[in-house]
Every structure is written in structure tokens, then in C-alpha cells.
Amino acid sequence: MPDYVLQTTDVAIHYGGVKALDGVDLTLERGQIRGLIGPNGAGKSTVIDAITGRRRLTRGKVEILGQDVSALGVVERRARGLSRSFQRTSIFGQMPVRKQVELAAYKMGAPDPGADADDVLRELDLDELADVTAADLGYGQQRRLDLALALVGQPTVLLLDEPMAGLSVQESLDLADHLKALTQRRHVSVLLVEHDMDVVFGISDVVTVFELGRVIASGDPAQVRADPRVREAYLGSAA
Amino acid sequence: MTHLRLLLTTAAALALGIAAALLIGSSTVLSLLNQAVIYALFALGVGLLLKQNGMVSFGHALYFGSAGYIVAILLQAKAVPAEAAVLIAVLGLTAFAFLIGLVMVRVPGVAFGMLTLAVGQMAFLTASRSRGVTGGADGMTIEWPSTLFGLSINTLTQPSGMLILAWSVLVLGTAALTLLLRSRFGGITEAVRDNEERARFIGIRTVVPRAAVYALSAAITASAGVLAALNTGFISPEALHWSLSGVALMMVVVGGTQILWGPALGATVYFLAKDVLGDHAQHWMAIFGIALIGVIVYAPHGLSGLLRRLVVPRRPKPSALVSGIYGGRVRRSH
Numbered sequence: 001m002p003d004y005v006l007q008t009t010d011v012a013i014h015y016g017g018v019k020a021l022d023g024v025d026l027t028l029e030r031g032q033i034r035g036l037i038g039p040n041g042a043g044k045s046t047v048i049d050a051i052t053g054r055r056r057l058t059r060g061k062v063e064i065l066g067q068d069v070s071a072l073g074v075v076e077r078r079a080r081g082l083s084r085s086f087q088r089t090s091i092f093g094q095m096p097v098r099k100q101v102e103l104a105a106y107k108m109g110a111p112d113p114g115a116d117a118d119d120v121l122r123e124l125d126l127d128e129l130a131d132v133t134a135a136d137l138g139y140g141q142q143r144r145l146d147l148a149l150a151l152v153g154q155p156t157v158l159l160l161d162e163p164m165a166g167l168s169v170q171e172s173l174d175l176a177d178h179l180k181a182l183t184q185r186r187h188v189s190v191l192l193v194e195h196d197m198d199v200v201f202g203i204s205d206v207v208t209v210f211e212l213g214r215v216i217a218s219g220d221p222a223q224v225r226a227d228p229r230v231r232e233a234y235l236g237s238a239a
Numbered sequence: 240m241t242h243l244r245l246l247l248t249t250a251a252a253l254a255l256g257i258a259a260a261l262l263i264g265s266s267t268v269l270s271l272l273n274q275a276v277i278y279a280l281f282a283l284g285v286g287l288l289l290k291q292n293g294m295v296s297f298g299h300a301l302y303f304g305s306a307g308y309i310v311a312i313l314l315q316a317k318a319v320p321a322e323a324a325v326l327i328a329v330l331g332l333t334a335f336a337f338l339i340g341l342v343m344v345r346v347p348g349v350a351f352g353m354l355t356l357a358v359g360q361m362a363f364l365t366a367s368r369s370r371g372v373t374g375g376a377d378g379m380t381i382e383w384p385s386t387l388f389g390l391s392i393n394t395l396t397q398p399s400g401m402l403i404l405a406w407s408v409l410v411l412g413t414a415a416l417t418l419l420l421r422s423r424f425g426g427i428t429e430a431v432r433d434n435e436e437r438a439r440f441i442g443i444r445t446v447v448p449r450a451a452v453y454a455l456s457a458a459i460t461a462s463a464g465v466l467a468a469l470n471t472g473f474i475s476p477e478a479l480h481w482s483l484s485g486v487a488l489m490m491v492v493v494g495g496t497q498i499l500w501g502p503a504l505g506a507t508v509y510f511l512a513k514d515v516l517g518d519h520a521q522h523w524m525a526i527f528g529i530a531l532i533g534v535i536v537y538a539p540h541g542l543s544g545l546l547r548r549l550v551v552p553r554r555p556k557p558s559a560l561v562s563g564i565y566g567g568r569v570r571r572s573h
Contacts, residue, residue, distance in 0.1 A: 052440070078442040090440075092433040095426075103426045107442035149441060 003030050004066070005189045006082075006157045011050050011060035013213075020046045022213040024060070026191075028157060033183065033190040035200035035221070038210030039234055044193040045087055047210070048159045051191070052084050053077050064157065078108070081156030085163055087193075089142045091134045091149065097121065098130035101148050108153020120152045123182050140167055144175070151182065158183065159191045164199055172196050176203050201225060209234060242418075249414040256406030260399040269398030271514055276405040277466045279506035282490040283413065284459030286502030289491060291420070291452045292344070293432040295352045297484050298359025302332050302457040304479030305362060306464030311379045311474050312372065321384050329461045336457030340450035356481055363479040378475025381468050395469060405466050412459060413500055419455075420499070428452050489527075493534050495541020504543050 006028035013021040021043045028034055036044045049055040051062050053074045061070040064080050072080075092100040098117055105113035105120075121127045124144045129137065134145060147163055163179070164172040176199040183190050194200045200207060201221045208218040209230050217227045224230055263269055285299050306328040313324040339358070346354055366373045373379060383392050394400040419425060430438045431445045438445055468474055477483070486509070487502075494505025512530070516523035538545040 074439045075442055075444050078440060084440060086437075090434060090437045092430050092437065094433050095429055099426060100430065103423075103430055104441040106423065149437070 004028060005030050005064065006051065006191070007063045007066075008047070008051060009061050009063070011047065011062065012058045013046055013050055013055055014058040019213045021050060024050075024213075024215055026208065026215070028189045028191055030189055031184070031187060032205045033180070033192060033203055035204030035207040036191060036193045036210060037195070037197070037200055037207060037234060041212075042210035043213040044210050045161050046213070048084060048161050048191065048193060051077075051159060052082060082159070083108075083150045083153070083155035083157070084159040085146045085150040085161060087161040087165060089139075089146050091142055091145050093135040094133060096131050096133055097126055097137070097145055097148075100134065101126075101145070101152050104149045105152040108155065110153045113153075116152055116154070117148075120148045123185075124148050124151075124178065140171055143167065147175075147179075151186070151188070154186060155188060157191070158188045159193075161193045162195065163192070164194060164196050169198075172199055173202075179203065245414060245417060249410055252410045253407060256410065257403055260402040260406070263399075266398045269402055271510060273398060273401045273405055273470055275507050275510035276402065276409055277463050277470060278487070278490065278510065279503035280405070280409050280412065280463035280466065281460055282487045282494065282502035282506045283409070283416075283499075284456040284463065285484070285487045286491040286494070286496050286499075287416065287459060288453060288456040290496040290499070291425070291428045291432060292449050294344070294449075294453075295488065296355040296456075297352050297481055297488070298355030298357070299456070299460045299487060300479050300481060300483040301355075301359040301362045302336065302460040303464040303467065303483065304366070304474065304476070305332055306461040307381070307468035307474035307478055308366060308373060308379070310465060310468050311381045314382045314384075315379065321387050325387070325465050328465055329458055332461040333454050333458040337450050337454035340453035340457075341446060344446060344449035344453055355484075359479065359481050359484060363476055363481070366479055367476040373476070376476060378473060378477075381472050381474060383469065383472065387469075396472070401466075401470050405470075408462060408466065409503065412462070413503070416455075416459075417499055424448070424451070489531060491541075493531060493541060495538075495543040495545075497540050498543040498547060501541050501543035505541065508542065 004027045006026070008024055008026040011021055011024045011026075012019065024043070024047055026034070026047070036047065038044050046055065050057055053069070053072060053076075057070055061068050063069065064077065064082055067080070069077050069080060069082075098121060101121060102113045102117035105116040110116040118127065121130060124147060126141065126144055126148060129141060134142065137145060143163065143166065147160070150158055150160070160179075164175060167175065179190075180203045192200065192204065204221055206219060207221045207224040209216050209224060209227075211233045216233060217224050217230045259272070260269070263272070281299070281303055284302070285296060288294050288296055288299075309328040309331065310321075310324045313319050313327065314321060318324075319327065343351060343354055367376050369375065383396075385392055387395060395404055427438075427443055428448045428451075430441070430443060431448055435445050464478070467478070490505035490509050491502045492505065493508055494503065495501035509527070512527050513523060516526050534541060
């Protein structure tokens with residue numbers, strides 16, 4: 001029996017007649033990176049919102065380490081090791097970089113929040129900007145800070161919502177390398193939503209494809225890339 | 240500012256206040272300073288709410304006036320010693336503020352301000368109409384005993400004695416707040432203020448810290464209310480009116496909130512303006528209003544922010560620093 005750190009069963013989110021998610025089954029094994037791809041509006045970010053408790057489920061359940069957390073709020077799920085970054089950069093604008101990362105580490109129960117924060121900042125090349133107010137950072141630096149807030153405190157599951165958004169090709173590839181090394185070093189399981197196919201297929205252990213709120217394919221990156229349904233729905237001939 | 244620097248600054252400020260109280264001969268000047276310091280404490284409470292919660296209250300006169308009324312009613316009824324009356328007023332209003340804060344702080348933006356206005360005005364109308372308890376529109380004389388916390392009332396209510404007391408409360412209160420805001424509590428409340436959603440996603444329950452800041456601001460304002468009641472020996476419904484909250488807010492805007500003592504600076508400027516301009520212009524408030532507009536447009540962080548910019552050199556923005564991958568130099572993970 002695989003050791004799932006995260007599992008969703010028949011998760012659905014309906015807004016009136018709109019089915020943002022409709023019966024999504026996902027699993028995430030320990031140490032695995034699962035990439036989620038699909039066209040805009042396919043439900044990728046919504047599934048992250050559903051897992052983290054940002055949106056209420058219409059039906060289905062979410063389990064973390066075998067425990068049903070569907071009725072729990074955002075804070076309670078965070079306490080159980082679930083952490084996320086945001087599609088639109090979400091940081092504490094008026095706080096210095098290190099202070100907010102250290103605060104996040106403290107709230108995650110890190111035994112030495114300062115050391116943990118310094119470690120993450122170094123890994124994301126933010127250590128020289130430790131005393132800078134977040135609002136004064138450049139866009140790419142703020143994206144990395146958003147990531148640092150999610151990574152700190154040794155989360156069990158990390159949900160990344162388009163972490164490369166707005167970055168150049170080289171920046172994306174460099175950050176992807178950092179991410180892969182970092183998550184392996186910290187033994188974090190990752191659910192990665194991204195539009196950058198090079199990144200997703202480059203670092204993911206498995207890839208899941210969404211369309212219209214449902215999973216249409218899931219498996220090994222090469223296998224998914226070759227799937228005719230995926231090519232038709234999303235990748236096209238460029239893949 | 241390190242702890243040692245804070246200690247030295249606090250000691251120096253206390254010494255300055257005591258020296259001023261003992262050396263200034265004019266009772267008129269001392270009385271003006273007393274008002275300024277009491278309102279500086281009021282403004283500190285209002286400013287704390289804006290600084291730590293990002294929330295504007297139009298109803299903090301509720302705590303300022305209610306403190307005076309609670310002391311007056313308890314002393315009139317001879318229910319408790321004066322010391323207990325003071326503690327009941329401040330701690331009771333703090334507890335009340337925390338409880339209603341748990342509900343009110345969930346209301347965002349302008350709606351919160353309107354809610355505070357409504358609650359404050361309810362208190363004003365209640366005091367105005369409860370003649371049997373509060374004296375109604377005529378107010379109440381406060382029957383202070385001969386001593387308070389072992390000190391002679393006559394000494395405390397003399398202008399120099401009142402200045403030493405009020406200034407000490409302001410300085411020590413500011414120092415205590417500085418220490419508190421440097422603690423984990425300060426970081427948590429700043430995070431909630433900056434980005435409430437992200438604060439929840441890093442594990443912070445956001446309602447209780449916000450309510451705690453609201454309660455703390457109420458405690459400070461209530462303390463100012465007690466001092467005002469001691470200073471004048473009288474309380475009336477005007478001490479609960481929203482316009483008083485508005486004046487406190489003006490002091491906060493003029494002084495600025497980025498630095499904790501900003502509102503106190505704003506209060507000082509307000510009373511100086513009132514004294515200086517009031518001698519020369521009937522409508523001095525209009526002149527102050529123009530100055531207020533000037534501050535908002537040209538010094539949006541208030542006079543304290545302006546002073547800080549002049550004294551503290553600005554750091555270069557990160558683009559001028561070496562920044563790893565995105566600064567043109569590639570760094571590898573170790």
C-alpha cells in the first residue's frame with residue numbers, strides 16, 4: 001500500500017451551475033513531486049484551494065497523512081504540515097524579509113525558527129536581502145519570498161501555485177533547479193501547478209492533467225506527454 | 240533601538256518631563272502641557288490601533304469618557320476605594336473592548352470605522368440621557384478622596400504634579416508598548432495587518448490578535464480618560480462625543496503612525512497650534528485644517544515620518560545590491 005501524504009477523494013466544488021472541480025481523485029506520495037497542468041480555468045488552482053481549505057468542498061474529502069481534514073480550516077491544515085505559495089504573490093509588504101520568514105517558521109513550530117529562516121533564505125538567494133522591507137524587493141525576489149514563506153518550518157506537503165509566473169525562461173529554470181534540490185533535501189512532497197512545460201516535465205515525478213474541473217490523464221511525464229488526449233486538450237503539437 | 244538605548248531614552252524623557260514640571264513657573268503653560276500630554280496618550284491609543292491593525296476608529300472617545308464616568312459613579316456611590324475605581328475603569332474597559340473587539344475586528348475597512356462611531360455615539364446618548372446616573376448633559380463632579388495610591392490629591396491635581404504624573408504614564412506606556420511590539424505579538428499583529436489571508440496560511444489565527452490590539456488601544460485611551468478626570472475633577476457627555484475621537488485621529492494623522500510616538504507629536508502640535516493660532520484667529524481650526532491637508536499631501540507618514548527621513552539615512556533599494564541569480568551573478572546551491 002503506497003504511503004500517501006496527501007489524498008483527495010471525489011473532491012468537487014460547484015458554484016451554482018459551474019463545476020470548478022468535479023470528482024477529483026489525487027494522491028501524493030512521500031517525497032514525490034506531482035505536476036498539475038491544464039488550460040486556464042481547468043481547476044488547477046481551485047484544487048489547491050480545496051486542499052488547503054481556502055474554498056469549501058461541495059463534496060468529497062481531503063486527507064493528510066491518512067487523516068480527514070475536510071472539516072478543518074486553513075490554520076488547522078497548516079498545523080498538520082500543509083503549506084502553499086500563491087499564484088499572485090502574497091507576502092507581508094511592510095515587514096523585512098527575514099522577520100516574516102522567521103515568523104512563519106515559528107508558527108510552523110520549528111525548534112529554531114531563526115536558523116530555519118536563515119537556511120531557507122540562503123537556499124533561495126534571499127539572505128543578502130534579509131533586512132530589506134518586502135515591498136522594496138523586485139518581482140522575482142518577491143516570488144522567491146512567497147516561496148520561502150511556504151517552505152519554512154519543514155512542511156510535509158507543499159502546494160505551489162505557478163511559482164514561476166512572471167519570471168524569465170532562465171529564471172524559471174534556475175528556480176526549478178533550486179526547488180528540486182530544496183524539496184529533496186527537506187523531504188517535502190510537492191504538488192506543483194505550472195504553465196511552464198519545461199519546468200513541469202523537467203522536475204516532476206508524475207504529471208496530472210486537468211480539463212474542465214476533471215483529471216483527464218495522470219502518470220509518468222513521458223507517458224502523459226505522449227497521451228493523445230493530453231495533446232489534443234492542452235499540449236498541442238509543440239509538446 | 241536596543242534595550243539599553245530604550246532604557247536610557249526612557250530615563251532621559253522622564254527626567255525631561257520632571258524638569259519641565261519643576262522649572263516652568265507659569266500655571267497656564269503647565270495646564271496647556273497637561274492637556275497636551277493627556278491627549279497625546281489618547282492619540283497613542285488611537286494610533287496603536289491604526290499602526291498595528293490598520294484600523295481607523297471613530298469611537299475611541301467611548302473609552303476616554305467611559306473611564307471618567309466609571310470612576311465618577313463608583314466614587315459617588317462610595318462603592319470601592321478610589322484606587323480600585325481607577326483599576327476597574329481601565330481593566331474593565333479593556334476586557335469590554337476585547338470582547339466586543341472579537342466581533343468588531345471581523346468587520347473590514349470603512350464598515351469598522353462606522354461601527355465604532357455607532358457604538359461610541361450610543362454611549363454618548365446614554366450618558367446624555369441618564370440624568371439619574373450620569374447627571375445627563377450637565378455631567379458629574381468627581382469626588383476624589385484626599386489620597387490616591389498613597390499620593391496627596393492636592394499634589395496630583397496641581398499643574399506641576401499632574402504633568403509629572405501624566406508625562407510618566409505617557410513615557411512609561413510608550414516604552415512598554417515598544418517592548419511589546421518588538422515581541423512575537425508585535426510580529427504577529429503586523430503580519431495580520433499586512434496580509435490577513437497570508438497570515439492564516441502561515442498558521443496565525445487572526446481574530447484574537449486583532450481584538451487584543453483593539454483592547455490594548457482601549458486600555459491606553461481609558462488611562463488617558465482617568466487622567467483627564469483627575470485633571471479636571473469633572474466628566475460630561477462631551478468626553479464621549481465622536482468629535483473628540485476625530486480630534487485624536489487628526490493628531491494621529493499629523494504625527495504619523497510609523498513611529499510609536501508619532502501620535503504624541505501630533506497632539507503636541509495640535510495644542511501648540513490651538514494656543515498660538517487661537518490667540519490670533521477665531522477660526523484657528525480652519526488654519527489647522529489647511530496644515531493637516533499639507534501634511535497629508537507632502538508628508539503622508541506624518542511629522543514623525545518626515546523627521547525620521549531627515550535623521551535616518553535611506554538604504555539603497557535592492558537593485559543596487561548583489562542579489563544572486565537575479566542580480567546577474569549566478570549562485571549555486573551548496
